Amino acid sequence: MSLQQPTERLRLSGITKEYPGCLANDAIDLVVLPGETHALLGENGAGKSTLMKIIYGVVRPDAGTITWQGEKVQISGPAHARQLGVGMVFQHFSLFETLTVAENIALSLPAEESRDMEALSRRIREISEHYGMALDPDRHVHTLSVGAQQRVEIVRCLLQDIRLLILDEPTSVLTPQEVRELFRTLKTLAAEGVSILFISHKLDEVTELCNAATVLRNGKVTGNCNPQDVTSEDLARMMVGDDTPLNQNYQKAQGGNTALQIKALNFRPEDPFGVTIEGLNLEVKAGEILGIAGVAGNGQDELCALLSGEEMSAAGEINLLGNNISRLLPEARRKLGFAFVPEERLGRGAVPNMSLVDNALLSASHRGLKKNGWINYGKVRDYALQVIDKYNVKCANEDAQAKSLSGGNLQKFIIGREIEQKPKLLVCSHPTWGVDIGAAILIRHALINLRDEGSAIVVVSEDIDELYQISDRIGAICDGKLSPVRPTNEVGIETLGQWMAGQFSNGGEAAHA
Amino acid sequence: MLKLEKRQSDSRLMGYMSPVIAIVMTLICGALLFAFLGHNPGEALYTFFITPLEDTYGWTELGVKVAPLLLCAMGLTLCYRAQIWNIGAEGQFIMGALGGGYAALQFLDAESSWVLVPVLLAGAASGLAWGGIAALLKTRFNANEILTTIMLNYIALNLLLWAVHGPLKDPGGFNFPESAMFADAAILPLFSDSYRLNISILFALFFMVAIWTLMARSWVGYQIHVMGEDAKAAKYAGFSSKTLTWVVLLACGALAGLAGVSEVSGPIGQLVPQLSPGYGYAAIIVVFLGRMHPLGILLASMLLALTFMGGEMVQIQLSLPKSLTGLFQGMLLFFLLAADLLISYRIVFQPRTARA
Structure with missing residues (x-):
């Protein structure tokens, strides 16, 4: 031309x-x-x-x-x-x-x-x-x-x-x-x-x-x-480029015993723009990924915070492997096998000005990284290096500030930090949001591997393709209410879209009644 | 055209250079100030900064002033790491002096140095209680700690004035607003009879190392750090901001209180209305000038101690007002805050043609 x-x-x-x-x-x-x-x-x-x-x-x-x-x-x-x-x-x-x-x-x-x-x-x-x-x-x-x-x-x-x-x-x-x-x-x-x-x-x-x-x-x-x-x-x-595996066809899994059971959860946020959650029920099995779709601001943040213990519910039960954790503090929940990847990477999942070593400690301290109130920095550094190495986190070194990493690399670090704790239940909010393809593939692989090892995983995401790809069962949240949750291959994109728009009969989990 | 541009990551070098720039700028402006006051700038600066340290006595006096500054500054470091902006070390210092002084006045006939134990504990406890009030107001009512601690400073000062004019006034003191002199046993031991330097400098150095270790190695130190850097991450990790607020304010109160009681049962030896030349406020500058690092804080407390001595020296030798001390401290903080901008920003020269 x-x-x-x-x-x-x-x-x-x-x-x-x-x-x-x-x-x-x-x-x-x-x-x-x-x-x-x-x-x-x-x-x-x-x-x-x-x-x-x-x-x-x-x-x-x-x-x-x-x-x-x-x-x-x-x-x-x-x-x-x-x-x-x-x-x-x-x-x-x-x-x-x-x-x-x-x-x-x-x-x-x-x-x-x-x-x-x-x-x-x-x-x-x-x-x-x-x-x-x-x-x-x-x-x-x-x-x-x-x-x-x-x-x-x-x-x-x-x-x-x-x-x-x-x-x-x-x-x-x-x-x-x-x-x-x-x-x-x-x-x-x-x-x-x-x-x-x-x-x-x-x-x-x-x-x-x-x-x-x-x-x-x-x-x-x-x-x-x-x-x-x-x-x-x-x-x-x-x-x-040529060096990243692209295989993205994952087998769907059936799941085993119930790992997480939420009964009649109620929550009224202090934030005037928050979403009220009323009578939310949900069951997640060990060895399955449950995807929750929804347009942002429909109660996803509130649900995640209630699960992690950052917010306490007004009423209802959250059972993790038979223990009612709804009144426990975040660290106690983690000791029982809970792990959480929040939506905000910098400024919640990681402290921007702190090194990766210090950030490794943030949520993993209960894994023998501290004793009698003193931190074992040798172990913390090993843990950080393990995560950096295994999840291919690109950074200057383990002492680099979290804010100096690109979004994808920081997300790999945070996901790695949570997965390497071998959680029984992992909650991920928007795990690959704004992350480049290479990192997204690595993150999905890691989630599937964790599922295959028998952990229960809840993925909250706005990326519907991703949810279809990795979820074994899928549902949607709209205005603080949860749609029915069904096996992913039984839910067409039409139905899911209707659920995301709030067109479902009740807030219960019909498929499991 | 000059333009500020955000750096990709904070400059470590500028972090260390900023105090140096601040000191140099303070010296330059100080020299100008002396020149306008009609003094030879070189000579006046020499009198302010060098003359006080020309003999051993000067150095021991420096130690006398470093001890309270260092204790207050280490307490404030804890608070500032957690982004709890405690301005109340001065009030906690005064309450420590008052509480400890009250205890000392109960033991005017004491013979044994063991009496120092209840005196020092009373001082630390009084300071701790004063910090506790700020913590209560902050955690219970979400009251801004900057305002409450400043107000508590004035309340503490007025409590002291009331005490020395009233209940604690020395009955045999010709109606001067001062307490009785404490018993010799209730005075902190000196290193040598020729100097005023007492063992409170050892307290200060001990707590410097202790808090350094706490911040660098302990779980609570880590929690304080995370809370200060990123409240949402602290919440995510499940750290209780209320508990941590209590911890740092109580610890700072206790340390400032210890500094206060060490002052009255040390160089002063009784309760007087002006028992602090402003150590609690100067310690704020010490913390920032020392980059919240213990060694930096040690050096910074020496410099600030020197400004107190220099102020007295120019008053004696050049008959200039002692308030120059405050002026120099103010300039230091001012230039430091200005230079700190360069840690996360840099100045770039941009040709005018870039944007029409």
């Missing part, structure tokens, strides 16, 4: 951006054609976000040129980018919850366009209906579901004459139904000639939606392909 070809919508050549201590983008070339849905793939820290910010004018490249519809441009900022016809939907929405949909959209428009609110409402209605994303312009944003809020962001981009739409991990917050609706919209847009840059970790989505892909690794382009012609495995291989 030559520079003269005017059919190209966007061409980046030699884009380089260096941050202190890190070359985020290293001579990146990228071509996006009109009507093309182009996936940008790569592990965390591969440089995807930086590249998107460069295209949207948030960040300026150190070197390289941007050619927009055949003309060289210097994008001076997001306003300039929007003027050119570039729209971007960020992972975290920038909406005012107390304003209506139309008011939110008006805020991002030039003053002359936002004066006539009625005309604007009409346009919002027209556009949203045209693309199959029904939106009521007069609704307040805080009353909308997460999926609908995302539609507001997209419609906001579409109101302008848009040529290129950038979506940063748009599906990570959506239920399966919402994902399908989003994809329909995106396909309509593409058919009308709009180019789409789609960032995602989920390879199935990429193969379903995209007809071009660029793979980044360590700030460099490592591959180009058409996802329609290759398999998800090929894409994964390009992302992680």
Whole structure:
């Protein structure tokens, strides 16, 4: 392809951006054609976000040129980018919850366009209906579901004459139904000639939606392909390199005796934004992984904190191998075989400013690492080294501060620290959230191994593919209530989506009554 | 154009350099100050920092002042590690002096040095109780410990003033607001009759090592550290923040109380209205200047002790006010806090052209 070809919508050549201590983008070339849905793939820290910010004018490249519809441009900022016809939907929405949909959209428009609110409402209605994303312009944003809020962001981009739409991990917050609706919209847009840059970790989505892909690794382009012609495995291989095993087909397990039994658990949070849990029942067997799906903020955090002992329930029983642990402190629960991987890695699962050695001690002290109130640092160091070695944690050394590790490596460390305690019950909250593929595979392997050794595992996650992959039984939580829990291969994605939206008969565990 | 940029990880070097920068800046500003006051800066600084240490007596006097500073500072280190911002070492120091002094006044006829045991214990217990009030308010009512401990400092000071003007006033003391002189047996033993340095410096060094060990090796020390660094991680691990708050405030109170009683049953020998030149406050600066590390704290307490002596020296030799001590201590803390910014940030030069 030559520079003269005017059919190209966007061409980046030699884009380089260096941050202190890190070359985020290293001579990146990228071509996006009109009507093309182009996936940008790569592990965390591969440089995807930086590249998107460069295209949207948030960040300026150190070197390289941007050619927009055949003309060289210097994008001076997001306003300039929007003027050119570039729209971007960020992972975290920038909406005012107390304003209506139309008011939110008006805020991002030039003053002359936002004066006539009625005309604007009409346009919002027209556009949203045209693309199959029904939106009521007069609704307040805080009353909308997460999926609908995302539609507001997209419609906001579409109101302008848009040529290129950038979506940063748009599906990570959506239920399966919402994902399908989003994809329909995106396909309509593409058919009308709009180019789409789609960032995602989920390879199935990429193969379903995209007809071009660029793979980044360590700030460099490592591959180009058409996802329609290759398999998800090929894409994964390009992302992680050649030395990571990709096998992800796990046998489902039956499970044995009951390890964890929760009866009629009640909890009223002090936090006004917390979720109330009422009459929650759950049974987990030894040697099985039980997956709990759900959109964030539906009681997952509260359930985990009640299990770990960080919060105490108002009423109900939590039985771990026959011991009622509901009134025990966290350390006493751990002594009985409980282990917990919290959602927040830095600032809960690990102390950011402390070394890995000190962090190894955080939850594992009861494994003979202390005696009569004195710490045996020799053993603690051995334990930290064991975890670092066995879980392939990349760090300067065991004295490195936890905050100096990448998210994936820190998560491997925390998971390793919990698993090496040989727990009878492991609770994992979002075990691979924001973690690169290589680390995610390692973490899933470790969980399966622990299951096969006879431990009970509860995985709380928003990543449905992952839950289907590793869970032996699956359920969903919505507004503090638990759906029925059934063997994973009996629960279709439709049913699970309904459960996640709260459409189930009662809060009990029907399958086990 | 200068710009601050966050470092990827904290600079260890700047952690050590920051106190040095603070000291240098304090000296520069001190020199300017002396110049504006009409004194030769070099000479005045010499009088402030060097003259006090030109003879053995000066060094022993340094020890006399290091002992209370070091005891208070080690107690405060525990609190600050746990991010409990106890400003109340001064009040705990005064209460220790008052409680211990009260005990000493019950034994005015004592002959045996064993009397020191109840005196010192009474002092430590009084300081501990004073720290306990702050702990109770914090854990029971979630009252901000910075405010409560500052207020408790004033209450302690006024209790002392009331005591020496009232119930504990020496009946044979010509109505001076002072207690009777303690019995010789209730005075801490000296190393030599020529100097005022007593064995309280050994208490201070002992507790320095003890708390160092506690923080570096013990489970409770680890818990304190985690709680201070990351309250959510402490909760995750199941550490009780209430218990730890009690532990650090009681321990600090007891140490500051011991420092207080050592002062009245040491160099002073009786209860007087001005029994602390501000050791409890200066100890706060000691902790930060010493990077919360015991050896650093030892050096920092020597420097702060020197500022007390230097203040007296410029008053005697240059007839400048003794309050220069407070000024130098204030500048030290000010520059230290400013320089600490460079631990997690660095200054970069950015050409103006980068952003139009």
